[in-house]
C-alpha cells in the first residue's frame with residue numbers, strides 16, 4: 185500500500201515537471217514570436233525584406249525542414265481539395281489550387297489556395313511562402329494567424345462601418361508578402377520567356 189502511494193505521488197511530480205517544461209516551451213515560443221514580429225516590422229522599411237534564394241533546391245529544402253510546420257499544416261486542406269476534384273498546378277516554384285468564387289487566398293509553404301485567375305493574390309501567397317523559409321516554425325504565429333484574424337476583422341468592420349480607411353497591405357507582413365511575391369514572380373516570368 186505504502187509503495188503504491190509513493191509511486192502515485194512520484195507520477196504526479198513527474199507529470200508536474202513535464203507540464204512545466206511544456207509551459208516553458210510555449211512561453212518561449214510566444215516570446216520569440218513577439219520579438220521576431222517586432223524585428224520584422226522594423227526591418228520592413230527595406231523592401232523586399234524576404235528575398236527568394238537563387239537555388240530552387242535551397243527553397244525546397246528550407247520549406248520541408250525549417251518551414252515544415254507550415255507545409256504539414258496544409259496536408260488536410262490539400263487532401264480535401266483533391267477529394268473535391270481540384271487539381272493543383274505549378275505557379276512559380278509552388279503549386280496553386282485555384283478555387284472559383286472565393287475572394288481570399290492562403291499559403292502553406294509549398295502550395296497555396298487562391299481565387300481562380302487572380303494573379304495579384306497568387307503573387308501575394310507566393311510571397312508568404314518566401315516568408316515561411318525565413319520565419320520557419322514561427323511563421324504561423326508571426327504571420328499566418330495575425331493575417332487570418334486581420335482578414336476577418338476587416339471584413340466585419342467593412343460590413344458594419346462601410347469602406348475602410350487602411351489598405352490591406354498597410355501592415356508589414358502583407359506589404360512584405362506583396363513585394364516578395366511580385367519581385368520573384370516578375371523575375372520568374374522574365375526567365376521563362
Ligand SMILES: [Zn+2]
Nearest residue numbers: 308331358361
Ligand atoms: Zn497575406
